[in-house]
Amino acid sequence: MSDNQLNLNPEEPACDASRRQFINHAGRGLVAIGVTGGLLGAVSAEAASTGTAASLWPQGSGPTDVQLPEINAKTEPKSAGVPNPRPVDQRVGYAVVGLGHLSLEEILPALSQSKKSKLAALVSGSPDKMQKIARQYGIKPENCYSYATYDKLKDNKEVDVIYIVLPNSMHMEYTVRGAKAGKHILCEKPMATSSKECEKMIEACEKAGRKLMIAYRIQYEPMNRKVQELVRNKTYGQTKMIEAMNCQNQGDPNQWRQKKALAGGGSLPDVGLYCLNTVRFLLGEEPSEVTAQVYSTPGDPRFKEVEENVTFTLRFPSGVLANCATGYGSYNAKRYRVYSETGWIQMDPAFTYHGLKLERANADQEGTENKAQVNIGEKNQFALEMDHFSECVKENKRPYTPGEEGLQDQRIMEAIYQSAKDGKPVKLPAVAKQDAFRGSPPVASK
Template sequence: MHSDPAITPSAVASHDGSRRQFINQAGRGLLAVSVAGSLVVATTTAAEAQAAKTAKASLQTGPTDVQLPPLGAATDPQPGALPNPLPPDQRVGFALVGLGHLTLEEILPGFAHCKKSKPVALVSGDPDKMSKVARQYGIKPENCYSYETYDKLKDNPEVEVIYIVLPNSMHAEYTVRGAKAGKHILCEKPMANSAKECRQMIEACEKAGKKLMIAYRIQYEPLNRQVFELVRNKTYGKVKWIEAVNTQNQVHDDQWRHKKTLAGGGALPDIGLYCLNTTRYLLGEEPTEVSASIYSTPGDARFAEVEENVSFTLRFPSGIIANCATGYGTYNAKRYRVYAEAGWIDMDPGFAYHGLKMTRAHAPNGHEVKEQPTVPDKSQFALEMDHMAECVRENKTPYTPGEEGLQDQLIMEAIYKSARDNRPVKLPAVSKLDAFRGTPPKSES
């Protein structure tokens, strides 16, 4: 680039990395090209050598964020900051355990949007499928493991985090084994099938000196975080009531989600958990009482072992009531609404992987105004994986650690008890806000 004789030594020396300035300086250099063409070539070669030296030093000391001048006026929508990802050799390496729908449809594609994380290993019981996936994502054959050779991850320095995407009943075992292998753990929700298993997972990671994070993607998603800010800042006054619904019509097949020993339960721990955890996240409070009812369609083979529908109410110390419903046998709905003194905030959909939409209503001048703020759609899995990578690199407690998953499990067990006993169940009082959360994620521009 700099060998072009149209670019003068002064233009090269004063070039600050801005594409616009560079073009302007190159244009001015056209007037001076005939003065000393041979000198320009010699000096430019020296400049190239210096640029190469600077670039090499930059890679050794760490990247500096690239900046560009704005293209649009301040009154126009702005694109936000450049991604500025870490170089691949500086990203945190993840091993993916389980190659089902979630891993192949969302998690592995999500790495394309990561700035701090990369996939480096796979664990699966299907070697043929694993071989194909490894080729697709550039994962080395020697970094492909079976469930029997899972413990050999301890000998792989490329793997720093294990992401467990297995049936719920396997979360505890593979978290404990992963921690013993010396790896940090990111585990899908629900955390486990019992509070006892959750405690075992926390203890194993603490004993190994490794981090444990539960994959509550909603707590990292930008629009849901906007709702969080509106609620915590009391933008529309005090919140009084929340309603949340998460339903889907499960396929009629012999899948693990319909087996109690594998899933631990039905709709509640799988998708009803979003209603529970998101409500706790928005308020920062912990419920003091739950009441619930359960219903399953008689004769439906899908629900011979696990529940179909759960309706539950959470009562919080501030007086807020959350009415939640979840089900495995109705058309897809993934929404919630927060009702406050001077307005409401609606997320519909609020729990989906993509295409989330917020509507908020209030009447600032006596006339109702409805607004629909938007943010660029981001991979929720990339956001949570990069948060985990950041916690590993900066030695921070994840925002959704094992204690957050344990608290949800304890509340779900109380919900089941309430439905069985047909009466409300009291929960231990927790006075501290965000009692079970760690370091908040950094804001996304």
């Protein structure tokens, strides 16, 4: 078959010669295509007949990124491009501890989309469920652990990081044990149920020479990072106020989130924490004072042990006031709006796993309001946070959201509860440095 018959461009760049050669010789592998399916079969047949398998798939180090030429007109939307994940043997191995909703619905699928991370092991108290999940994700039986055999992870060289996705009250124990096993720790938020527990977690990881990161996915998500950029660049002038709300209607009163011994609190540490942490993330400064109220519907079995609603106001040294609200018994709302001198910036929804929406508005010189939606491609938030941590592990960098970031939130939440209890504002220690508790910023994902 000739080039003309294949409609090949005779002026195609020389760098694509291997592709032309493949197409010209692919006919020899048509039988293999029928047997194995697709072009891989043709490659296998060609390699087998010419003895060039080693040259087709060279072993060893070297660049692995692939670039493809643009094939659409300039008027067409650009594709996301080739993902170019790291080779599997170069990715950081994760052991996921706890196989509940978050792990099965978000974290394990995210590991399949990660570029620098991979699932290496599972830890669960349910052997039957773990066996099914292990089969789904190709995890070897010897890489499946119970809570009793958790410490044996120290002998597993395939595991670099332990991702703790357990009830809040268990975070401290499994972080300390994981650090002693010589593994880096990624821990779900809230970091723990008290500031003392947070301090013990930080101390254990420092003593073991291991990294500790808290899974604040919002701080790695592109749209929220765009809001941070707009705020800090004073795009619409000085920020004056922020409103943030995160509410949901809880169901089963017997789930662990409704038990104080396991959760440490109700709506505040679970979903209200997003409001608190995101406001701090956007501004880069720490609040100097907090005022709060707590209320739970009398007789509602869901709130026998933990609170239903919390409202709190954060006062910042710059003069910004942030009014935040969170609840466990009202219809879903997950949004915030930043009010500045000449415009506002809004995320609604802001805290969900998918479907985020960013809008902004400002007035022109004639006083006409201009409102626009900011379109930024959606990325998997869990994959982004895990790949950031993997990069920190590989390059020995301090994570952007280390244990100290989680400790600061815990201290502020304790002040929120104290203010609600005493019915008066609570002063917070002064922190002058911007981003005082954060580490190396995440590298923008390509």
